[in-house]
Amino acid sequence: MKKKKVSITDLAKELNVTPSTVSRALNGLGNISTKRKEQIVNLAQKYGYRPNHIAKSMVSNKTFNIGLILPEFTHNYFNNILAGIESITYQKGYQLLICTSDALKEKEEKSCMTLLDARVDGILAAAGNSSDNLDHFSKIIDYGTPLVLLDRICEDLNTSYVITNDFDGAFEAVQYLIDSGCHNIVHIKGPDYISTSFNRFLGYQQALKKNSLNYREELVIAGDSEFFLDDVNNILNTFPIDGFFAFSDYNAYEVVKVLKQRDCKIPEDISVIGYADEPLAQYISPQLSTVKQPAYEIGKRAAEILLKIIEENIEVPMTEQLKTSLVHRETTKNKFISI
Template sequence: MKKKRINIRDIAEELDVTPSTVSRALNSGKKVGEQKRKEIIELANKWGYRPNRFAKSLIENKTYNLGLLLPEFTHHFFNKVLSGIESVTYEAGYHLVICVSDQLQDKEIKSCQTFIDSQVDGVLAIIGNEGDEFGHIQEVIDAGIPLVLMDRLCEDIQATYVVTDDYEGAFNAVNHLVQTGCSRIIHLKGPDYIFTAFNRHMGYKEGLKRHGIPYRRDWVISPTEKDFAQKLEHLILKEDIDGIFAFSDYDAFGAYDIIGKTGKKIPDDIGIIGYANEPLSTYVSPKLTTVEQSPFEIGRISAGYLLQKINQPSDEIMTSCLKTKLVIRDSTRSIK
């Protein structure tokens, strides 16, 4: 037999008070005497009372659900962003409706439609797809749903952003390679449709420029190219490459094997720097020098901004650009 769910009316009848008195005692506590409030809370706990979220949402005109759109779950970065978000939203009583786009435009569009149809109170999103079309993100805004975009900028969308300074992070990485004696540095570039790839590429170019090193377009290659391995091996052997700055740690990990096949040694012959400070960075040999982005902080700050926009609606656009940190390990030589 199904156990009857305890409601506010049951508690009110037992203590001979009105349901509204019980409701106030369990929520704000205003206009309820301290002794009576304690009696109500004590009985509610004893009987295992749980608030009816549906009824509460009708009264407050909130669903207490937030949409979260992520490109993927495989990278540690996105998991840490999620942890940062939950550190704020859980305490505030919100639940996350999580959708994963896999970097595909149609999945991003369907996810945003799900958020709108579900009438979520707000949306947090990391966007980026090969279609380079973001009308579905604008539809979320047009539906009156507060939105905060994380990690990646989109010039076509006027919204609150929380990102890291990828330009500075890339510049510092290249600067470190030069300081350790590298002068023939190539860049393993990220996908063109991801804005962070553009910023890291520009930071790489500026890093070379500051040290008077010519920029060569043919020294910028993408791991997504079919003949990537052959191109990288050719550059290492024919151009006497002594430094590599990679868009991500995973791109750097892929370069380790190719460098090994050429007979070159890391870091004696080639210094290499990744991006994101994935946990695997400390397990590869040699341990990877990388750029830390503080993904937990990205999530935490983003969630705080979103709740602020929900509780105090306004058209104000807030932006945070977090500093990066170069984590120096064994894949680069000591500064000369």
């Protein structure tokens, strides 16, 4: 026989209290004695009571669902962002509806429309497509659904952001290379269509300028080019390179492989610094020096900001920038010390 579903009214009758008292106790609201709250919670657990989220949604005009759009899950960086988001949404009673775009504009657009159709209370997104056309995110804003973008700034979108300080992270990395004796430093540049690439590139340039080193366009390689490895070899054949600063740990890993194939000593001959502190940075040999991004904290703060916007009806966009940190491992020398 099918077991009858227990309602708030059933719990209220058994304890001789009002349904509203039971509701407040189960939601941690109202001025209810600790003893009475314990009685209500214990009885709810005894009967396996589960709240009716559809009814709750109709009353509050909220679905208690949050949409999340990520480019992919293959990078540990996005997995950590997801973990940070879930640490907040789960605690606050919200469910995540997760979409992946594979960095494709069409999938990103479809994900936005799917989440809007699902009437989510807000959306978190890391824009990953290579197009400058971000009308699908503008539609979310126009629809009145709160939107917080992660990792990447989109200047045409007046919305909330949680990002890291990529300029400072890149500057610190290149400054470390210079302080350890490097003067001919190659920059492996990220995709032109994302702000993180631009800011890391500016950090690289500023570090050179501060140390009176000339910026040379020929020492910049596109990390997303199909000729990337050929470009690395060509630049090593042409210039007396002593350092590489890469947009990502994956680019840096490819550089390390090339250097080992050429029997270059790392870091004695050439130093390498990556970006993001992916797990592979510790697993390769020699272990990769890198710039650590606080991915978990990015996700956590983004979720906190989104829920604050939702629950307090905040209309003014908020932007939060988190700090990076340099992780010195085996692919860089110790800094020179002046006596």
